[in-house]
Amino acid sequence: MKAAGIFITGTDTDVGKTVVAAGLALVLRDRGLKVGVMKPVATGCYGLEERLIPQDAAFLMEAAQNQFAPLTSPSRFRNPLAPSVAAMLEKKEVNIQNILKCYQQLQKHYDFLIVEGVGGLMVPLKKDYYVANLIREMGLPILIVSYAGLGAINHTLLTVDAAVIRGLELRGIIFNRVSVTNYSLAELTNPKVIHDLSGVPILGSLPDVEGLNLDSCQFGSLKEIFQERIQVDKILGGFTHLAPRR
Ligand SMILES: Nc1ncnc2c1ncn2[C@@H]1O[C@H](COP(=O)(O)OP(=O)(O)OP(=O)(O)O)[C@@H](O)[C@H]1O
Ligand SMILES: [Mg+2]
Incomplete structure (x- = not known):
């Protein structure tokens, strides 16, 4: 059976x-779900050429307690660049068919898949093919991660438009x-403005998390904090299946 899932995209890199x-x-693990993670294309990887380590994937695999590293991150590049550019420099390619094959394999192992994009929706993976195209082929709904401060209206609406068009x-x-004290007027007003202008549900906000370290x-x-501040049920959509806790 095809696993449910969500594609996490953002208004920018580093968001x-x-x-x-x-x-x-x-x-989701805490709720007893068998959750799988995927970072299909990773740039800025480190380590030996034949065993390039994608930091995001390592962090996500630890969070989800996943094991299938080659399936989780099938397309890896050393240069911190758009994948199509990194691929050209490194004389490699982003193999979409292989990514989709890995995705289908992961679907067999898990009930719910969380897939992280690279940069935003319009990051090129290869000629005439963007992150948004990959999402379409995976058939996943998207969750947009944004910031709330000055500039967020423009960046978030551009991302929403790019998603709708595709x-x-x-x-x-x-x-x-988001700031929990000393928030700016922009942070205070932007979420409602973005919701009113886009019609997209706002599912919560995260402050700086104490003790968080990706490295x-x-x-x-x-x-x-995620449990307390994010509407997780709405991310899941209609997905309610609970697998036995492992
Ligand atoms: N809520 C948070 N609390 C504390 N630090 C955070 C938080 N969100 C992000 N960071 C910091 O900002 C950095 C960038 O965040 P993150 O790696 O999640 O961005 P990203 O959108 O996944 O970036 P990329 O495009 O490289 O994949 C993290 O390494 C972390 O140090
Ligand atoms: Mg990341």
Whole structure:
């Protein structure tokens, strides 16, 4: 049976896709779900050429307690560039058919898949093929991670428009790294404005999480904060199947 899932995209690189994806994995595992993670294309990897390590995938696999590393991150590049550019420099290619094959394999192992994109929707993976195209082929709804401060209206609406034009299903928006004290007027007003203008559900916001460290795979209080502040049921959509706790 095809697993349910969500594709985590963002308004930009570094906006918090991995943090949100890991938070979701931690919470769903806690609910007893068999949750799988995937970072289909990873750039800025380190290590030996034949064993390039994708940091995001390592963090997500730890959060979800997954094991299938080659399936989780099938397309890896050393340069921190758009994948199509990194591929050209490294004389490799982004093999979409292989990514989709790995995705189908993972679907067999898990009930719910969390897939993290690379950059935003319009990052090129190869000629005439963007992250948004991959999402379409995977058939997953998207969750947009954004920031709430000045500039967020423009970036979030551009992302929503790009998704709508390409026929993607929008599950919602999460704002990351919102201030809990000393918030700006923009942070205070932007979420409602973005909701009113786009009609996309706002599923919560995350503050800076204490003790979180991607380099050393520390989650700090991410699970508890995610549970408290994010509408997880709405991310799941109609998916309610509970697998036995492993
Ligand atoms: N809620 C948070 N609390 C504390 N630190 C955070 C939070 N969100 C993000 N960060 C910090 O910002 C960095 C970037 O976040 P993250 O790696 O999740 O972004 P990303 O969108 O996945 O980036 P990329 O495009 O490289 O995949 C993290 O390494 C982490 O240090
Ligand atoms: Mg990431």
